[in-house]
Amino acid sequence: MDTKSGIVVYNYMDTFYCCLVEKDKWCEEMVTEHMLVYICSGELELISPEKRYHLKKGDAFFLKRNHMLRKIKKPSRNGEPFKGLFLQLKTPFLKTLLSENQITVPLVNNSHLAKSVYVLLEKHPFLKGLFMSLEQYFDARQYPSKELMEAKLKEAVFVLLQLKPELGSVLFDFAEPWKIDLADFMTKNYKCDLSIEEFAHYTGRSLSSFKKDFFCVFNNTPSRWLIKKRLEEAKCLITEKGEKPAEVYLKVGFKNLSHFSTAYKKEFGFPPSVINSTAI
Incomplete structure (x- = not known):
């Protein structure tokens, strides 16, 4: 457990995080790996140059790697603290998954998806079930084994591909970023x-x-x-x-x-x- 500036973060294998915040907290960081996020309680604002996203309890979203993330974590209006689950989908894991499984990656580029830093996901029992099972590990302070964690990561990827198949072109794009302006x-x-x-x-x-x-x-x-x-x-x-x-x-x-x-x-x-x- 890591506690800093009013934020409590539980970290497992530098892959799975649970973040608790009892008052408004603004932060900014570089997202270095793809990430799947679920809001258990409270509210979260994601800020991009184009748009401001307001997320609440039960919302889930996908973050693309190599982007700057500005966010405000806050309690809900009824005082329920912010609680979010963050699951990193790291490049080495995705490379292994792709090589070991017959996964179809769309060849057609989606221009909207290519420009989006955040991808909001529709509410679905598969996503809710995945994160509810992971939340129980933090609540019980008994973290899953490495093998079980890898199984959960695979489940996360296949859920994403079922809900939004076009994300395959993002998940399995391993090219390093070109020089930018x-x-x-x-x-x-x-x-x-x-x-x-x-x-x-x-x-x-x-x-x-x-x-x-x-x-x-x-x-x-x-x-x-x-x-x-x-x-x-x-x-x-x-x-x-x-x-x-x-x-x-x-x-x-x-x-x-x-x-x-x-x-x-x-x-x-x-x-x-x-x-x-x-x-x-």
Whole structure:
């Protein structure tokens, strides 16, 4: 069990997670593997550039790998805490499953599916039955054996393929992402808590290639550009929107308030608290 910032996470084999949240919690992370999610209670908002999805108890959805995920976990209106089950469908497992079974993968590309980061799934007893059986393991604190867990993963894949056969082209697409537009990705994701190596990976580049391309685009190193960009955003939030430094530093990608305050003073000549007090 892992407890942090009001979130309780039970983790089994780095594959199956149960997350409990008693108050609104905003978070952002990179989804590195395909994931199947079920909402046992509470509510969840998924935020994409195109749309905002509002999910509630009993809803299930599929997340594609190699995408940034922004979400808000919250209790329901009657106070029932958020409880979600998250099942990762990792690439090595899917490769083995494909090689050992006669699975038909659609050859026709679905343009809508290709552009979608999240795929909402229709309510179905197969999905509900799968997750209700998995939930009981967490409730009893008795996790399934490795063999039983693999059987559940197979069940999850075959349920997905039965409910939405076109997902086969996504599940069994093992190609690594091509180089994507660096300026667009960094401008959209500079506030994310990612290392330089992770930024390189998610733009489809080696670390050396990423640094070289980055300098050509921004005429700066990734580390210096990220700090400057985050500080500019922080200054805007403090001076124009009246937010406090303690509310801002995590939003713009800093891990602790002390580091943020030091960097802010170095960049602008005075600490963020001074700006905040004069702006009020």
